[in-house]
Amino acid sequence: MMTINEFIKALKKRYGVFPMSDPFQVLIFTILSQRTKDSNTTEATARLFSKYKTPEQIAEAPLKEIELLIKPAGFYKVKSKYVKNASRCVAREGMPDTLDALLALPGVGRKTANCVLVYGYNKPAIPVDVHVHRISNRLGFVNTKTPEQTEQELMRLIPKNKWILVNSLLVKFGQELCSAKPRCSHCPIAKKCSYPDKR
Numbered sequence: 001m002m003t004i005n006e007f008i009k010a011l012k013k014r015y016g017v018f019p020m021s022d023p024f025q026v027l028i029f030t031i032l033s034q035r036t037k038d039s040n041t042t043e044a045t046a047r048l049f050s051k052y053k054t055p056e057q058i059a060e061a062p063l064k065e066i067e068l069l070i071k072p073a074g075f076y077k078v079k080s081k082y083v084k085n086a087s088r089c090v091a092r093e094g095m096p097d098t099l100d101a102l103l104a105l106p107g108v109g110r111k112t113a114n115c116v117l118v119y120g121y122n123k124p125a126i127p128v129d130v131h132v133h134r135i136s137n138r139l140g141f142v143n144t145k146t147p148e149q150t151e152q153e154l155m156r157l158i159p160k161n162k163w164i165l166v167n168s169l170l171v172k173f174g175q176e177l178c179s180a181k182p183r184c185s186h187c188p189i190a191k192k193c194s195y196p197d198k199r
C-alpha cells in the first residue's frame with residue numbers, strides 16, 4: 001500500500017499545480033460552491049462578476065439581483081445573504097488573509113477559509129471537501145468521521161510545504177477517477193490501492 005506522501009507525488013505528476021486566483025473571487029466562488037456541482041458554481045460566479053466586480057459593488061447590490069445572478073448555484077436565498085454580507089465586511093475592513101479572520105466572515109467555514117488561503121494567498125492549508133474526505137478514508141490514509149478530523153490527520157501526516165497541493169490534486173483525482181462510484185479499471189494506482197470494493 002502506498003503512503004499519502006507517495007500518493008500526492010503521483011498525483012502531482014499527473015495533474016501538475018493549480019493556478020492562483022484573486023482571493024475575493026475565491027471567497028465568493030467557495031461560498032457559492034457549497035452543496036452544488038462545480039459547473040453550477042462556475043456559472044453562478046461568472047454571472048455575478050459579470051455584473052458586479054468589487055466587494056463594494058456586491059455589498060451595495062440589491063439582494064434580489066444577487067439572488068437572480070447566483071441562482072444556478074442552488075440555495076440561492078441563503079447564499080445571496082452570505083455573499084452580500086461577506087462582501088460588506090470585505091468592503092469595510094479589507095480582504096482577510098488569516099484563518100481566524102476568514103472564519104469570522106458570514107457564511108465562511110473551515111473549508112472556505114482554507115480554500116481562500118490556498119488558492120488566493122498561496123498559504124499552507126488543507127481544505128477538506130467531499131473528495132478529500134472520501135479519498136483519504138477510502139485509501140486508508142485516515143480513519144475519520146468528519147472533514148475536520150480529516151484535516152487534522154492530513155496535517156499531521158503530510159509535510160507543511162505540501163499541504164497546498166492536497167485539495168487541488170485530490171479534487172481532480174476525485175472528479176476524474178476516484179468518485180463516489182470509482183472507475184477503478186482506469187485507475188493508474190489500482191495495483192497499490194487497498195480499497196476492498198474496487199470496481
Ligand code: SF4
Nearest residue numbers: 178182184187190193
Ligand atoms: S483503484 Fe479505485 S478506489 Fe482505488 S484509488 Fe483508484 S479509483 Fe480510487
